[in-house]
Amino acid sequence: MYRTIPYIGLFAAVVLLQVFLFDNLSISVYLNPLVYVVFIALLPLDAQPVTVLGSGLLLGITMDCAMGAAGINTIATLPIAFFRPSLAGMICGRENVREGGIPAPDRLGTRKFFLFLLTLTIIHHAIFFLLEALSWRLMPHTILRIVISSAISVAFGWIIARIFTAKISARV
């Protein structure tokens, strides 16, 4: 796979940022950004589905071990890795997916990239927080957690994407 080294660097960066920065924010129960989702979003558009799924599995297990969560990160990350190729086709356009390369804002356009990142983040956060709460009684509270945490995750994910794609060309 091309650009393996930058992606290993991105993987390490998002894991370290999540564990040592975002997990320690502890500002509010509604604010729990899980920015590592951006790694799945930034994988090459033409990456093999099995590669994306494997990356999702590795990311999920790493986050579970680091956060002391017994599988919840893996459960939330695997579906976004599995559905990513289809979502990329729907949101970014089949032409862009066929062409491959990194799904950067400069390349896809701000609106498409934002929608792509937002969709992946909301799916991931919805699974994560619903499973963590497992309670109908707490549903309004859980929805608020999903919305606020997703907004913050997308904002930081956007910054990470800009930094990652600033030095390397988004095209193959």
Next chain:
Amino acid sequence: MRKLIEFVRSIYVVVLFVVLEAAAIGYYAHSSSYTQARLLARSNQVAGGVHGFFAGIRRYLFLGRENRQFAEHVARLEEKLAQYQEAETEARLDAYLRDIGESKYRFATAAVVGNTLNRMQNLLTLNRGREDGIEEEMGVLAPDGSLVGYVVACTDRYAVAMSVLNTSFRTSGKIAQSEYSGSIYWDGADPGVVMLGELSKYADPQPGQEVVTAGLSEYFPADILIGWVESAQLNETKTSYTVRVRLAAEMSRLNEVILVADRDRYEIQDLQQSEQVELHSRVN
């Protein structure tokens, strides 16, 4: 045969996804707060040093406040000691101490190197482990002596405690100066408030009243401050109160903690699990 191979090739990612997701859900479904604490304790053997570095900086910034809290706590204890000394002659007190021998409780201190507030299962990571005499089931108190949680997993150098802000946390609590006790738990909504459930309708809780540990749990001594009554509501059948309790411990500013262990805990547990007690449980 070729068609079969092609079919398998076309769906193997779906099958792989289903198998992996099912395995992850299975593992999560069979996990508990203890599993999570054990995972975190193991990962801290790698990441604990970095967490400790950041916690050191944070602790340094809050050193003044911590010292003030400890000084206030010591002052309160000094005042209590002075009261005892006034009440008893020194000789009699010495005789009491000789009879008691070791204190029932053993205390230790630790620094908090990891503390989450934004999850449903919040855990605290402490920089002391088995090598420092920390054990599972030790109670964790804030520097001002209020309830924080209890230790659920230990490695040689680190311990992980279940915070009171963990939906799996349970202990017994009561309104101070009353005999009615209930169950303390966190409902996952407000990190400044815990619930005192199943409190008798005769308890009549009033806003501002102190809520303390009932001493029925094996983790905490009796009369440890939990917080103050904020509001109370009778349940639908009007048989018991659910009380909102404003936490005394400042969970977001926790840098140092006091750990407390009941020396008789293992003896009591051994006794409860003894064959004779089991035999009587079966007979009855």
